Amino acid sequence: MTADTMTSRLLSGYGRTYARQAGITLRDEPSPLYRLLVLTVLCSIRIGADTAVAAARELSGAGFRTPRAMARSRRQDRVDALGRAHYVRYDESTATALGDGARLVLERWHGDLRRLRDEADGDPDALRGLLQEVPRIGPVGADIFCREVQAVWPWLRPYFDDRACRVARDLGLPHTPGGLGRHVPPEDHARLAAALVRVGLSRDAARELRAA
Incomplete structure (x- = not known):
């Protein structure tokens, strides 16, 4: 599966920000x-x-x-x-x-x-x-705020913290902020970050994504 296909599936299945929720x-x-x-x-x-x-x-x-x-x-x-x-x-x-x-x-x-x-x-x-x-x-909370607020503070983009990058690595995606950011439009960076975190919190999501 290509990185573009995986990121597309991440956004469509899990790309709702926590702010929107x-x-x-x-x-x-x-x-x-x-x-x-x-x-x-x-x-x-x-x-x-x-x-x-x-x-x-x-x-x-x-x-x-x-x-x-x-x-x-x-x-x-x-x-x-x-x-x-x-x-x-x-x-x-x-x-x-x-x-x-x-x-x-x-x-x-x-x-x-x-x-x-x-x-x-x-x-x-x-x-x-x-x-x-x-x-x-604390540090985790600061990352939560930054992941989400990049939707309206473009200067922060691409903001993918260590947590999001670890999930990206496990999915076979680029696992640096710059590498991830190149696969979606800048306005979707917050959604992709949220999607990666959501997948990391789910026992089944990563397996389902690979099998799709």
Whole structure:
């Protein structure tokens, strides 16, 4: 199977970004960027991706779509929203992290993550470092945010982290960001990164892709 055929199958079968699954229409605007940050926080612990996505939807449905709304919300309301998504065990600590993170975004970047982007000044490593100042986000979370946000921050492309590249290698694909990026249009880089991660989380997906 050629690399182009494999990447086409990845995009068609698994190429939905996690932001889209969470109901976020990602744009280079404060609210959707903040909602992606919230999703990143939720995905940054050992919990299923579907549960994290459901929790992001619940928080958004509760009206916590901006750092100001999140910071002003009651901690118990955040805990309740997480509980409705069955985001249990970590619900109280995550509710605290979300409140603290919202206040940081307000104080440091005036509620607008485009200011964080500008502070990084075109340096992906600097961006990852800044993201890790947000409570609960570590190196893995920084990669999650960057994989997704490249859809609206073209200067990050192609962003394929070590996790995505390992799956690409196992599928017989180029396993460097540049090598992967050459096989799909730039606007599909985020979708391909998400597809590789999804396949890596599935026991059967890689086998099904090879057999298709």
